[in-house]
Amino acid sequence: MEEETKRLKILAYKMRKEIIQMTNKAKSGHPGGSLSCIDILTCLYFNVLRHNPENPEWEERDFFILSKGHASPAFYSVLSYSGYFEKDELKSFRQLNSRLQGHPEKGTLKGVEITTGSLGQGLSIANGIALGLKLKKSTARVYCLLGDGELQEGQLWEAIQSAGHRKIDNLCVILDRNRLQIDGFVEDLKKEEPLEDKLKSFLFNVLRIDGHNFNSILDAFNIASKTRSKPTFIIADTIKGKGVSFMENNVKFHGVPPDDEETETALREIDEELRKMERE
Amino acid sequence: MEKLSLRDCYGETLLNLAREDKRIVALDADLSGSTKTSLLSKEIPERFFDMGVAEADMIGTATGLSLTGFIPFASTFAVFGTGRCYDQIRQSVCISKANVKIVVTHGGITVGEDGATHQMVEDIALMTSLPNMRVFVPADAYQTKSVIEYVAKKEGPFFVRLSREKFPVIYDKDKNFNLLKADILKEGKNLTFIATGLMVFNCLEAAKALKGSGIDAEVINVCSIKPIDKETIISSAKKTGLIVTVEEHSVMNGLGAQVLSAICEEAFVPLLKIGIEDRFGTSGKPDELLKYFGLDPESIAKKAIEFYKRIKK
Ligand SMILES: Cc1ncc(C[n+]2csc(CCOP(=O)(O)OP(=O)(O)O)c2C)c(N)n1
Ligand SMILES: [Mg+2]
Numbered sequence: 001m002e003e004e005t006k007r008l009k010i011l012a013y014k015m016r017k018e019i020i021q022m023t024n025k026a027k028s029g030h031p032g033g034s035l036s037c038i039d040i041l042t043c044l045y046f047n048v049l050r051h052n053p054e055n056p057e058w059e060e061r062d063f064f065i066l067s068k069g070h071a072s073p074a075f076y077s078v079l080s081y082s083g084y085f086e087k088d089e090l091k092s093f094r095q096l097n098s099r100l101q102g103h104p105e106k107g108t109l110k111g112v113e114i115t116t117g118s119l120g121q122g123l124s125i126a127n128g129i130a131l132g133l134k135l136k137k138s139t140a141r142v143y144c145l146l147g148d149g150e151l152q153e154g155q156l157w158e159a160i161q162s163a164g165h166r167k168i169d170n171l172c173v174i175l176d177r178n179r180l181q182i183d184g185f186v187e188d189l190k191k192e193e194p195l196e197d198k199l200k201s202f203l204f205n206v207l208r209i210d211g212h213n214f215n216s217i218l219d220a221f222n223i224a225s226k227t228r229s230k231p232t233f234i235i236a237d238t239i240k241g242k243g244v245s246f247m248e249n250n251v252k253f254h255g256v257p258p259d260d261e262e263t264e265t266a267l268r269e270i271d272e273e274l275r276k277m278e279r280e
Numbered sequence: 281m282e283k284l285s286l287r288d289c290y291g292e293t294l295l296n297l298a299r300e301d302k303r304i305v306a307l308d309a310d311l312s313g314s315t316k317t318s319l320l321s322k323e324i325p326e327r328f329f330d331m332g333v334a335e336a337d338m339i340g341t342a343t344g345l346s347l348t349g350f351i352p353f354a355s356t357f358a359v360f361g362t363g364r365c366y367d368q369i370r371q372s373v374c375i376s377k378a379n380v381k382i383v384v385t386h387g388g389i390t391v392g393e394d395g396a397t398h399q400m401v402e403d404i405a406l407m408t409s410l411p412n413m414r415v416f417v418p419a420d421a422y423q424t425k426s427v428i429e430y431v432a433k434k435e436g437p438f439f440v441r442l443s444r445e446k447f448p449v450i451y452d453k454d455k456n457f458n459l460l461k462a463d464i465l466k467e468g469k470n471l472t473f474i475a476t477g478l479m480v481f482n483c484l485e486a487a488k489a490l491k492g493s494g495i496d497a498e499v500i501n502v503c504s505i506k507p508i509d510k511e512t513i514i515s516s517a518k519k520t521g522l523i524v525t526v527e528e529h530s531v532m533n534g535l536g537a538q539v540l541s542a543i544c545e546e547a548f549v550p551l552l553k554i555g556i557e558d559r560f561g562t563s564g565k566p567d568e569l570l571k572y573f574g575l576d577p578e579s580i581a582k583k584a585i586e587f588y589k590r591i592k593k
Binding site for chain 2: 063105106107113114115116117118120121122123124125126127128129130131132133135136138154155158159161162
């Protein structure tokens with residue numbers, strides 16, 4: 001395995017353990033959609049983003065907006081592993097007086113650019129940031145992660161129209177295409193495909209990748225950063241619950257944490273995977 | 281009597297501020313000619329964003345712009361700028377304390393002919409309910425100028441409600457406003473009118489009509505509905521012993537409700553809420569509608585006299 005992708009993958013699997021433990025301890029939270037996007041977030045925070053955890057408001061930083069705010073366990077994990085706060089604080093997830101609110105809140109925790117949790121709102125905000133950066137002649141970039149169920153929200157299509165029309169090329173949208181939402185399969189609730197055609201017709205540069213292949217993820221971000229006069233939309237095909245056999249593609253684990261026994265099994269599985277990686 | 285447009289004044293003030301301060305940007309949702317953000321858009325197009333008929337997207341984009349240090353003013357009609365994007369204002373703007381200024385025009389029933397769909401009578405209720413949101417309703421064009429300058433300077437979310445109709449001028453052109461203070465425009469002895477927006481002028485007129493009935497009415501303009509100036513209101517309540525609130529808004533949860541909850545712990549004073557009863561608006565000319573809903577000076581005076589007689593009997 002290539003050095004950098006190996007490093008990233010090991011980090012992602014370590015953070016998968018955090019996601020399991022955080023949600024198990026809180027007896028609530030959203031493990032499924034956190035496990036499906038943790039590989040993408042790991043690539044962003046440990047390879048792609050220009051950011052400075054010591055100075056979260058650094059003028060020249062890139063911005064990340066977690067539009068699917070319920071993936072807070074994954075988000076808090078990458079923030080703490082990046083150095084925004086001590087890993088130990090992850091234990092306080094969803095507790096009274098914790099900075100790690102159920103959904104990320106601006107002002108409470110460093111590294112959170114804006115409050116999210118009500119689905120559908122992140123992309124308009126990302127657009128506004130990207131337009132502001134352009135006005136300031138900044139070269140910083142904006143990344144925004146969406147869920148595929150979330151894509152049913154009308155506001156996202158308003159924002160997609162805005163980004164395409166305004167040629168917001170310092171913007172990169174990533175769709176966590178894990179095919180599941182709460183009530184079942186996305187395609188059963190509302191047909192979303194052909195997504196590539198739809199997004200192309202909204203004037204996006206569209207890429208489709210395996211959202212768990214670290215090389216593909218990094219390549220896609222690289223292409224996005226070189227694309228001019230179009231925003232980029234990366235459709236990342238992912239697996240909800242990825243990394244824990246009994247959670248994969250299991251709609252139950254959208255908003256239900258593993259119980260103690262399941263947690264033990266999950267951690268064992270992930271540890272095994274980690275050992276395998278380290279042997280490679 | 282001189283009348284001036286609050287919308288024109290908003291557009292001019294915003295443009296003047298933007299000329300001085302490069303951080304000021306404006307957003308609109310396909311109504312820039314009506315809200316008068318068009319004045320800024322013509323002179324400084326690079327700092328104007330017409331989001332099309334997409335109010336939710338407008339509020340989000342404004343929030344994003346604020347995160348990069350800009351001071352966004354987002355405008356549309358009151359009905360679309362609050363109800364259509366309430367959740368965006370709640371989640372994206374208010375919880376995050378984003379530095380977004382929402383300035384809406386066409387509040388209330390004086391929108392006129394467009395009817396119920398366009399006559400917003402619940403916006404003050406919605407906006408005052410939001411933590412971190414501050415709510416201003418100016419009473420004339422000069423106060424509007426002061427309000428716009430104030431919200432541009434102050435960090436955090438603001439909601440400003442303007443109207444379609446021109447308002448009679450109440451204040452001197454160069455008045456130095458203390459916007460957080462409720463303004464006693466006329467002192468009185470045995471009844472207090474507390475009003476906001478266009479109703480401030482109508483209450484001043486109603487107060488004149490009350491003289492013949494032996495009622496010396498005090499008239500207070502509440503421009504800042506949130507935060508509300510409890511002190512001035514409570515001391516007036518204690519002085520006159522009778523309050524009549526008047527607003528071009530639903531009586532369910534508007535100015536009247538705010539005044540009532542501001543005084544009820546300290547003063548036990550009967551309070552009559554005049555406004556739109558629990559119903560939607562309807563088509564008509566603005567002046568006709570004010571009469572129809574009992575918000576013209578004569579109707580206000582009549583209700584105040586009845587109330588006075590009933591209570592002081
Ligand atoms: C506006 C809004 N409506 C409903 C919800 C409740 N909710 C939370 S997650 C979710 C499903 C989201 O599905 P998806 O975007 O596919 O997320 P993922 O599969 O990545 O977890 C819903 C409906 C919400 N948070 N916001
Ligand atoms: Mg999904």
